[in-house]
Amino acid sequence: MGGANRIQKQPQADYPIRAPKPVGQLITNIYKDRINQFYAGGQWEHNNLRAMMNEGVASGEPHVQLSVWDAPDLTRPTFEDAVSHEFKKTSVGASFGPSWSTHWFKVVLKVPEDLVDKRLLELHWDANNEGLIWSEDGKPLQGLTGGGERIEWILPESFRDGKEHTIYVEMACNGMFGNAGGDLIQPPDPNRYFQLGTADIVAVNPDARQLYIDIWIIGDAAREFPQDSWEQHKALKVCNEIINTFELGNKNSLNACRKIAEQYIGPNVNSAKVYDSDKDPVVFGIGHCHIDSCWLWPFAETKRKVARSWSNQCDLMERYPELNFACSQAQQYKWLKELYPSVFERVKTKVKEGRFHPIGGSWVEHDTNLPSGESLVRQFLYGQRFFESNFGSRCQTFWLPDTFGYSSQLPQLCRLAGMTRFLTQKLSWNNINKFPHTTFNWVALDGSQVLCHMPPAETYTASAHFGDVKRSMSQHKSLDHDATSLLVFGKGDGGGGPTWEHLEKLRRCRGISDTVGLLPRVHMGSSVDDFFDNLERKADSFVTWYGELYFELHRGTYTTQSNNKYNNRKAEILLRDLELLATLASIKDKSYSYPKKDLDHMWEIVLLCQFHDCLPGSSIEMCYDDSDELYADVFKTAAGIFKDISKAFGVSEAETATMQNGVALNTLSWPRKELIDISENGAAVACGTGPFLDLREFQTFEESPAVTIRKRSDGAYVLENSQLRLEVQGGSITSLFDKSKNREVIPKGQKANQYVIFDDKPLYWQAWDVEVYHLDTRQELPGGETKLHEEKKHRVSVVTTTKISDKSSIETVISLSAALDGEQSYVEVSSKVEWHETMRFLKVEFPVDVRNTEANYECQFGYVKRPTHYNTSWDMAKFEVCCHKYADLSENGYGVSILNDSKYGFATVGSCMRLSLLRSPKAPDAHADMGTHHIRWAILPHSGGLGATTVRKAYEFNNPIKLLSTSAETLAAAVSGVCYNESPVRLTADSDPSLILDTIKRGEDDEDVSRGELPKKKGRSVILRIYDSLGGRARGTVATTWDVAKVSKTNLLEDELEEVVFKDGKYAVDLSAFEVATYKLQLA
């Protein structure tokens, strides 16, 4: 028995009474609430810590003299322009407006005698709107947010001489989120006025300010740590001790209070030294400022937001050596460089110091659902080239926190653009299924991988709260492999990025981790690259996610702002055509110079408009007025380029032509055989493989016409060619019979091309969301009487008017052309919609007699499969998905594809395919999609599963051949190669038909093309981009008539990776499934 050896202690007679009076336990909820009272405004503010924040305030004249110049007509003049005008006297209390107007203030400051020796002097300026402080000689100094946020500017030491000093404030009449008339996303109120509420010189008591942050954060520990932890109780106790020690009016008590705080936050929180402890951190704080390139304000305002925010960060870095700031979007850097060169130089200095980190590698933070494959390539090409040429290096991390879903080809394209890491966050907004990982390997369609991290604090605009640090661990879903995470903090969109408060709070969070523990240890001073470097070492063990990162929200963005999406599709196709033709012209004819400057200009516009609130349709009306103008500029520039190209080839645009002088422009890389209208009623067959196709006579015979139309007694029309027979009644297709397969496509009793309309009132985000319950409100729109529209030898059509409401209707033309041998025929539909609805969604349905649990949807450089059923919540979440030029439902041996010319929203439910046409949200644009729309689509039945027929017809449907006329001389010279009947570079006919030669362009840095951003390269080169469109190994041959010295495979940035064997004008192409390959042909 162990106890037997114990020495018995004598009872201590001298033990004093330790608790001479009753002692109670702290009643947690009451003592917790008391903490807030210590620094709250309102009834306590004259008697709590707040009352000691300032040691003196100087308002009004002679200390703060104000005069103003109002910029006319909502203009945003430069500093030089503004200060050249006469300023008139004004004062605090005056109002300025209307919304979006600009007002320049001349502010003359004279620090009063009794304040010159105070420790911290600030100008406090608050007019509830954004502003920028300028030095007297025109240097932007710091941004202002308004509404109590970021209203302080520290006066320079030189202002303490008791003399007058001048600065300027550029006031923008908008808040950080624009000028919403109601809640955040309501359309802007054009008539807001802003009162200048505060313009004071303030002597701040730094001890009081520091104590405020101390108790705020320790108070958070008391409020947010679990009540079954000693750390929570200790925090509560420390806070209450501080409050008890505070004496109003006694400055020494502030220091005594701060001394007590040290028990919890340690002694080092007054400087960056707090981060010097050698304990391993898990949360890595990185400053960031998410600036939407347009959204609830126009592009023009974003240019100023960038200057305000980034000058702010450069300033903050001087005072907080631990601050590292990452910012994306090459476009915003370019705006800064052009409009605010002094701020850009300041940023450049900070980049050199390794504090300011350009990140993302893309032109803007773009949408990834809607842009074409080549657009995604160009986002990276233009982005990385900008970063490399201005800052000396490319980005390693693709940074896209706020985009509405992520294309399954992104990992491949990132890798090919020199990036192995990806940061995003938006999937935490999923409103059906929780995405299960924080850190993982994301795998593309082709098998390429990037390392992906989604910050577990679930925000990219964290205010660096105690809770953000805590959630970085508690919401981390990959703790089984690695516990580290990024905390992306800083106010976005006019909030100016991290604030001094954020940095002070994080110092205290670190202090807590090192002093009492429990809170995940946050670290400052690392870059995003450092963070990923560390992760990359362990990447072998991380889980994998294959295919797209589908976003379970914002599905309306595939459809909203239809006109903008139409322009995007047209501009993408136009750019493709122009680059191809300009390449051929520049090589054919040395006197023709490749229009690189114009092409860059067009691309930069198209890329900007793919910003994640622009192309998806979630911006205010002003942004779409702007994008309309920008696209008009693109189309005008294109017309000019095309004119020059036409001249180089001896062709010109034509409405009509004859067999003798007509040619058809073709920009696709496979043999084409198509009908083309050459006169009011006449057609020809364009046939060949080159850019300019010969016209041949279209032959028909009276006894067996190529296409017919007849009216049946019941009012239905029957349209028929050698492959298809369809019946149309009341605008719907009641039968589509495939003669070659002896098969009916439409299930018995059902109707294809049937318009349906849905109530479309999502939970909140109108322009963004269509919610699952809209499906319950489906209503068929009955068509009117179908009438004969066209009866030509080569094409027949019928027209039907469908009434949607008293204000809205659709005129639909369904046509069938003569089928040409070897070409799959399809039914073409073009509609003109008058659309004036409110919160309704128009779609068109195609029930088909095809069965599969998965449907196919074209995406960038390939296609993705998605379920046609609602088995699980993950399947059901995909009730509305994104497609590009086609969606397809196929079973063994047969299928149907729906092609479109400008639409992106689609659904396949069971055997019903449904193309989304138009929405009518009223926020944030009250007039979104109102007006006239022209939309085309086609129904393409086909033998076999999804194959090259669909891929090619979808391209052809979007790239109709175009009638040109040419002269006899040009045609005569054609034999000598002036007019190409066969392209000088092509995939040979025996190549795998899944191979698509998508892009032909000149090398970026060729000496005759380069604009000098990066070193020029000798000689001339041509870049070809070829991909496998169907997901299997694909082989082929590229043949060229050019004098080629060398062929190399390159990445998207046109760096040569490996040489390819080139012999007898040919080289072999051998791609794996969904591979995107780029080749550089160096000409001799």
Ligand SMILES: [Zn+2]
């Ligand atoms: Zn955003």
